[in-house]
Amino acid sequence: MSRTPPARTLIAAAESYLGAPRFASALTTVAIGTGILATAIRSVIGWPGLLGIVAALVVLAALSLVARREAIEWQGLLPISLLVFLGWAGITVFWSQYQWVTVGGLAYLAAFTALGLYIALMRDTIQIVRAFGDVLRFVLVVSLAFEVFSGLLIDAPIRFLGIQGHLADGGPIQGLMGTRNQLGVISLIAATTFGTELRTKSISTPLGVFSLGLAAVTAFFSRSPLIGGVVLVLAVAIVALYALRRVKPARRTIAQLALLAGVAIVVGVAWLFRDRIVGLTNAGGELDFRLTLWKQMINLIGFNPLEGWGWVGYWRPEISPFPAFAISERVPGSGLNAYLDVWFQLGFVGALIFVGLATLTFVRSWLLAGQRRSVVFAWPALVLVVLLTSALFESSLLVEYGWLTFVVCCVKAALELSWRRAFTVPPLPELEPDRG
Known part of the structure; x- marks a missing residue:
């Protein structure tokens, strides 16, 4: 009577454990918690401890993906727009003004990208x-x-x-x-x-x-003082989405175009009255600080306008040129504007890619939210509203919980809806107006 080799038994047990739904659920929760609590973790155990936790999570996620490899559709795994952005960020290492910092920043970015990819592949939207x-x-x-x-x-x-x-x-x-x-x-x-x-x-x-x-x-x-505008934008998005979900499928494209025109008008009016808006939102001089910082960034962007200074993620105050951004002895840890931060680090080319990535992700998510029957599909679109709007005054979208959440929404939207059939009318049978 033949006996199964102990090594093979151990591997089979490991695959069974790593591929179990409960393991995926636990790993997802810990990964999300690590992303959101990264600042607190770093404050308690420092960068080495946080990096050790993130690295361990990436290894476990990779092993879990291998254990579930039979159930994963590997073709078209990542959206092309996301790959292009990551690729351009990686290429900047060749002309970066701080190459080893860029390598570390890219590794950190890749780690949270991997965790976001794992969550999007292993869990349904409601589970997420x-x-x-x-x-x-x-x-x-x-x-x-x-x-x-x-x-x-x-x-x-x-x-x-x-x-x-x-x-x-x-x-x-x-x-x-x-x-x-x-x-x-x-x-x-x-x-x-x-x-x-x-x-x-x-x-x-x-x-x-x-x-x-x-x-x-x-x-x-x-x-x-800076989230009041985000609250307003989020409230408008919720009302618009609620109304859109009740429009008949045949009229949904017209409704989307009307909504787009309305948004363009509001943005135009806000731009015309920008000085008054700045005065109303400049509580505690926070906006003055940001405006000063952004002017300094734009001045330095002029030295490397197309290619940028090189990816860094979190700013390193001890490395040139970041000490130049000290304002009243306060050295910021980021550009406090994700879009301008990307332009500074990756140049105009990288900023253009990032805006395209964010736009495509949001459009896909919004279309799904307006068409799918289940209200759970509204979550990625509304979360993106918060992330992309708050990115006007914070750079958290580019690191840790912000990037992790963005990648989850990006991959989920790409898996659910290809741009080639995004405006197909009538939509899939599931895409009926929500009467609930």
């Missing part, structure tokens, strides 16, 4: 929403708990986490995100996620209402 919901509830609850401890119980800042302890004064609070603006952005993503969970009945009504209240309270006390 649930994973984000669980992580975001934890992040907001713990953030408020630390703020209560710091601002009410000990009345002292928790400096290593960036918590200033201003809750008793009504804010601003930073939570586990490091800054009030980042906490505000995360609160809006959380509100979108919790609302989707509630509409899809993925969680109980009491938990959904509590979660939405939690997101609202966190956003309010963050006192972020």
